[in-house]
Amino acid sequence: MNVQFMEPLGLAWGRMKAALFKPFDIHKWFVVGFNAFLAGLMEFSNGGSGARAGKEGDFGDFIHFPRTAWIWLTDHPGWAIAILFAVLVAIAVIITLTWVSSRGVFMFIDNVVGDRVEIAKPWREYQREGNSLFVWRLLLGLAGFATFGLLMAFFFARGAVLYDRGFRSVLPLGFIIGLALIALALAIVWGYIALFLKDFVAPLMYKNRVTCGRAWKLFLAVFRKHPFHFAGYGILIFLFMIAFVIAVILAGIFTCCIGWFILIIPYISTVATLPVWYTYRAFSLEFLAQFGPENDAFGRPAAAEPQAAPAPAI
Secondary structure, eight states, rough: OOOHHHHHHHHHHHHHHHHHHHOOOOOHHHHHHHHHHTTTTTTTOOOOOOOOSSHHHHHHHTTHHHHHHHHHHHHHHHHHHHHHHHHHHHHHHHHHHHHHHHHHHHHHHHHHHHHHOOSSHHHTTHHHHHHHHHHHHHHHHHHHHHHHHHHHHHHHHHHHHHHTOOSSSSHHHHHHHHHHHHHHHHHHHHHHHHHIIIIIHHHHHHTOOOOHHHHHHHHHHHHTTOHHHHHHHHHHHHHHHHHHHHHHHHHHHTTHHHHHHHHSHHHHHHHHTTTHHHHHHHHHHHHHHTTTTGOOOOOOOHHHHOOOOOOOOO
């Protein structure tokens, strides 16, 4: 099988232009953009800033932070209850958004596959699939949180021991590099699982009207035959996201920051960048469709097998 990358991308680009610009319909942009917004609710994250470790005291405070925080919480039970309540509210909000976003994934796929402008119908129709995807996304998130939480706990626990043994300014280089490599490997594995779940498993759920577990089995049957092509897909998407971020930065600079103000408004930013998200969604569908009509969410008929020429009459 000759698996292509640029050909499905070209097909996705053509679908986007036909759907959004021929003709241009602002109502369609806002409806489809709303579904794209729902589908991507849980895909945005905020970066953090690094901690200062230039002085010995600063680094000691940093590496002993969990112990210090626990002592402070036990000394201030009122604040501890307030923080616990805030955490529970945040968890409830995250769970709710994940549930809504899981239904939105199928609403957006339905818009792209059928070139439709609908919200209520796909919301109701794909309730079963959305709930199944929600459970898997929730479990994947919990697994990722637990894994990285344990890794972070080990870093602070082991780091505090090493610091108390005399490594004052910095921890041993091997310890830091080793944990960094483990974290990077786990992040790559987790990222690929999340990517495959959204880009390939969800479309198979949509096409076959099956649960997420069944769709994983269908996808893995294809993945085992073409692992490097799917790995290459992930790398290509990563490069596209970098290019998109660079384009956003340049757009903000050339518009004197006006573009950045638009892009920080959640729903409006999705509508403004809808061609990107539409092309991306269509690209995942077109890429998957290469692996046989049973994986084609667009439902195109399979190419007819060439017929053998009739034997000449004697």
